[in-house]
Amino acid sequence: MYTVVSIMRSPVVSIEVNKSVADAIHRMQEKGISSLMVTSATPREPEGMITKRDIISKVVSQGKDPQTLKVQDVMTPRVITVPPDFPLADAAKLMVDKGIRRVLVREGGKIIGIVSDTDIFRAVEESGWGPDY
Numbered sequence: 210m211y212t213v214v215s216i217m218r219s220p221v222v223s224i225e226v227n228k229s230v231a232d233a234i235h236r237m238q239e240k241g242i243s244s245l246m247v248t249s250a251t252p253r254e255p256e257g258m259i260t261k262r263d264i265i266s267k268v269v270s271q272g273k274d275p276q277t278l279k280v281q282d283v284m285t286p287r288v289i290t291v292p293p294d295f296p297l298a299d300a301a302k303l304m305v306d307k308g309i310r311r312v313l314v315r316e317g318g319k320i321i322g323i324v325s326d327t328d329i330f331r332a333v334e335e336s337g338w339g340p341d342y
Contacts, residue, residue, distance in 0.1 A: 213300050214293035216332045217314045217322030223248045226256055230268055230275035230283055233259050244311055246320065247284045255313060255320060257284035290315040293322075301329050 223246040224233050233245055244260040259280050267283045268275050290313045291300060300312055304326055314322040 211297045211332060211336070212293065213291055213295045213297065213312070213314050213324045214322070216297070216328050217293075217324045218328065219314075219322040221246045221313065221320050221323045223253065223255075224259065224280055225250050226279065226281040226284070228280050230259075230264060230278040230280060233280050233283075234264060234275060237261065244323075244325070245280075246288075246313065246323070247280055255288040255290075256281075257286040257288055258311060259284040260310070285309075288313060290320070291324075292316065297329055297332060300324060301326070304329075 222236065222240050222242060224236055226247055226249060236245060237243065243262075244258055246255050247257040247259055248254060249256050263283050263285060264275070267273070268278060287307070287309065289303065289307055289309060291303070293314055293316050295314075304310060304312065310327075311323055311325045313320050314324060
């Protein structure tokens with residue numbers, strides 16, 4: 210059975226809570242990604258996630274200025290972490306149960322990767338659930 214470590218993306222790109230939403234948009238565009246882990250200034254612990262969907266629904270659709278809004282005003286404050294050996298099927302179930310689209314992969318005290326529902330879908334499409342599922 211495949212685990213999250215086999216499909217996670219690493220390193221996780223982050224942004225600090227006090228940065229502007231415009232900064233978040235720029236970082237996502239620059240890295241070609243659709244989400245950022247939001248961290249406190251010190252220590253760099255996950256505080257939440259900000260996604261393109263957050264920006265579209267909470268900024269663009271409401272006509273707000275991304276230059277003046279802070280990431281903390283728009284981010285989703287829930288962060289779910291899983292260990293590297295967490296099975297893909299369990300990660301998919303966790304995402305559905307919690308109503309989230311991404312989980313962070315934590316090893317020890319460090320965030321080492323991120324897995325999205327799209328990553329799981331792509332892995333299943335390409336390889337199935339794994340040899341022992």
